[in-house]
Amino acid sequence: MSSRQSDIYVGGGLGGRDGRGAPLDLRGTGGAGPSAGGRRPGSRRWLLIIGALAVFVLAWMFGPRLLSLSVPVRLNGETYKVKTGTPVTQFIDDHLNVDEYTGDLLAIDGSPLKINEGETPVVTVNGRPAAKRATVKAHDVVVVTMGADRTEPITENSTLVQPKLSRNGHGQMIEVTDTGQVGVKVTPVGDESGLQAPTEVRTKAKAVKLRQVNAWKVRPKVVALTFDDGPNPGETESVLKILAREQVPATFFMVGSSAKAYPKLVKAVADGGHQLALHGFTHKSLDKLKSAEVESELKQTAEAIEEVTGARPDWLRPPYGAVNASVYSLLGEQHTKVALWSVDPHDYQKPGAKAIASRVVDGVGPGSIVLLHDGGGDRKQTVAAVEVIIKKLKQKGYRFVTIQQMWNLSQ
Ligand SMILES: [Zn+2]
Numbered sequence: 001m002s003s004r005q006s007d008i009y010v011g012g013g014l015g016g017r018d019g020r021g022a023p024l025d026l027r028g029t030g031g032a033g034p035s036a037g038g039r040r041p042g043s044r045r046w047l048l049i050i051g052a053l054a055v056f057v058l059a060w061m062f063g064p065r066l067l068s069l070s071v072p073v074r075l076n077g078e079t080y081k082v083k084t085g086t087p088v089t090q091f092i093d094d095h096l097n098v099d100e101y102t103g104d105l106l107a108i109d110g111s112p113l114k115i116n117e118g119e120t121p122v123v124t125v126n127g128r129p130a131a132k133r134a135t136v137k138a139h140d141v142v143v144v145t146m147g148a149d150r151t152e153p154i155t156e157n158s159t160l161v162q163p164k165l166s167r168n169g170h171g172q173m174i175e176v177t178d179t180g181q182v183g184v185k186v187t188p189v190g191d192e193s194g195l196q197a198p199t200e201v202r203t204k205a206k207a208v209k210l211r212q213v214n215a216w217k218v219r220p221k222v223v224a225l226t227f228d229d230g231p232n233p234g235e236t237e238s239v240l241k242i243l244a245r246e247q248v249p250a251t252f253f254m255v256g257s258s259a260k261a262y263p264k265l266v267k268a269v270a271d272g273g274h275q276l277a278l279h280g281f282t283h284k285s286l287d288k289l290k291s292a293e294v295e296s297e298l299k300q301t302a303e304a305i306e307e308v309t310g311a312r313p314d315w316l317r318p319p320y321g322a323v324n325a326s327v328y329s330l331l332g333e334q335h336t337k338v339a340l341w342s343v344d345p346h347d348y349q350k351p352g353a354k355a356i357a358s359r360v361v362d363g364v365g366p367g368s369i370v371l372l373h374d375g376g377g378d379r380k381q382t383v384a385a386v387e388v389i390i391k392k393l394k395q396k397g398y399r400f401v402t403i404q405q406m407w408n409l410s411q
Contacts, residue, residue, distance in 0.1 A: 071138035088125060088134040092144055103147040108154055108190035108197050119147035153191040158184055158202065163325045166207040171214035172340040172369050173407050176332030180208035180325065208325045208332065213410045215342060215367035223398045224369045224406050225250040225389070226341065228279055228317060229376030231258050231265030236374045238383040240272050246390045248400040250274050251339070253317040256281030256301025258375060259308075266308040275402035276305050277315040277339070283376075287324040294327055298334065315339050315403055339403045341371035345385075348373050353384035360385070361392045367406065 070081040075095055082091055092098060103118025122145045123130040136142070161183030168177075183205025188197040215224075225243075230236045230252055243250055252269050254276060259266050270276055280286060281300040289297065298316065306312045314336050318327065321340055331338060345351075345359035360370050370389070372382050390400070401409065 071136075073136045073139070074141045076142070076144055082136055084137055085135045088123065088130050088136055088142060091136050092123065092142065096144055098144070101144050101146050103149040105192075106149050106151045107193035108152060108188060108195050109193075110151075113152055113190075113193055118150040121145065121147045152193060154188045154197075155191055157187045157189055159187070161185055161201075161205040163205045163329065164207045165325050165328065166209045167212055168210060169212035169214055171212040171216070171410075172342050173213040173215060173403065173410070174328075174338040174340070175211045175213070176208060176328050176337075177211050178207070178209035179329045179332035181206035182326065182329075208328045210328060213407065215369055215406060215410065216365055221366050221396075221398050222401045222406060222409060223364050223367070223393055224401055224403055225372060225386070226253060226317070226339070226369060226403065227251070227372050227374040228253045229255055229258075229283065230374040231262045231269065232375030232379065233262060233265065235379040235383055236262075236265050237268065239374045239386055240268055240274075242383070242387050242390070243274070244272055246387070246394075248390055249402050249405070250400070251277055251315070251403045252374070253277045253279035253315075253339075254301065254305060255279050255283050255375065256297070256304045259301065259304040263304075263308045266305060270309045275315070275404055276309060276311075277313045277317065277403065278302060278305075278336070279317050280319050283319045285320050285322040286318050286327045287322040291326055291330060294330055298330075298336070317341075337407070339369060341369045343368050343370045345370075345372070347379070347382045347385065348376065350378070350381050353381045353388070356381055356385035357388035357392070360389045361396075364393060364396075364398065367410070369403070369406070 069084065071084050072079050073082050073091065074080075075092065078095070080091075080095060082094075098121060099116050101121035102116040104112045105114040105117040107113040124143045124145075125131075125134055125136075126141050127143075130142070163180040163182060166178075181203070183201065184203040185199050186202045187199040189195070190197075225248065227236075227239060227250060231254060236252075239250075252274055254266065254269075256278070266276065278298060278301045281297045281304075284293075284297065286294050286297065302312050314334075315338070316331060316336050317339050323331075323338060328338070342365075343360055343363040345356045345363070347356045351359075356372075360372075364370065372386070373379055374382065393400075
């Protein structure tokens with residue numbers, strides 16, 4: 001009992017916290033003692049070393065980020081020290097004049113219009129497009145390249161190209177064999193510079209093709225009397241009487257507005273066995289009108305006549321003989337043929353019935369188309385000349401036909 005007290009208890013020594021007392025381990029080997037509450041000192045030292053190492057590694061890995069340390073980042077070949085976590089955009093702004101990397105605004109001809117008002121610069125980080133909110137990391141390689149140039153906004157001014165006429169033959173009876181096509185040309189104009197680029201053909205114009213029948217070659221000896229600008233109260237009836245008496249058919253190119261105003265005269269002409277045809281609704285020069293207006297002129301006239309006769313006329317004499325490619329194209333679509341004339345005594349100038357008659361009789365040959373007027377003014381001279389014309393031409397052996405009959409004969 002006494003020996004235990006003497007050789008052991010020193011109090012307050014290592015491992016003595018349990019109050020029971022413990023042997024002092026001077027060898028310092030640690031860990032082998034019987035005491036349950038203590039650790040051996042050698043084990044603690046290793047833990048300290050491992051812990052320090054871990055802290056060192058973690059600090060090496062995450063330290064810069066946590067502590068916002070400056071790291072090297074390359075920008076367009078130069079290396080800069082920059083705090084990690086800095087937005088890439090800010091990093092670039094701090095070191096480059098970004099505006100200088102913006103493309104230019106070019107005029108339509110390719111010349112510079114406004115410097116650095118083109119596309120924004122292209123930014124890559126480590127060879128890939130930079131994300132919107134990207135931040136820099138150590139050893140990132142940031143490259144800023146010029147944004148593309150941008151061409152100013154452009155307005156295209158287009159112009160229509162009227163088709164040309166391709167004529168086959170030389171006669172006064174004209175059939176459209178190909179309605180052709182209106183061309184479209186486009187001229188680009190720069191909105192800001194006002195400069196024009198070369199005009200380009202968007203749609204190529206295609207010629208309107210005509211077949212013209214030469215009435216002069218028609219055999220046998222036939223002639224067509226035609227009356228324009230009616231129907232007209234008084235003169236039209238007088239002409240009809242003479243034609244009926246002489247048993248001569250003629251062709252009446254009617255003004256639509258007159259046909260609409262005098263349906264009884266339209267009926268009288270039809271009842272006389274004559275051909276009814278179109279001469280426009282208001283006697284305007286068709287080549288001066290827009291396509292829609294020409295269409296309306298023809299449609300209204302055709303309807304005024306058709307309402308009375310039940311038949312739609314398919315021949316036109318254009319007022320003043322004025323007709324162009326686009327009018328022909330429209331006529332082709334409507335299967336309407338054109339009749340011009342080969343003998344014009346200028347009866348509308350009222351040179352006297354005698355002069356009118358002799359001009360016609362002297363001018364007529366086989367297949368002639370004679371232009372006379374039963375409307376558009378006082379036509380008493382014409383009326384007086386008609387009987388003379390018919391009698392003299394009959395004496396010369398001529399036979400009278402309508403335009404449609406002459407066309408049929410010449411096919
Ligand atoms: Zn006329």
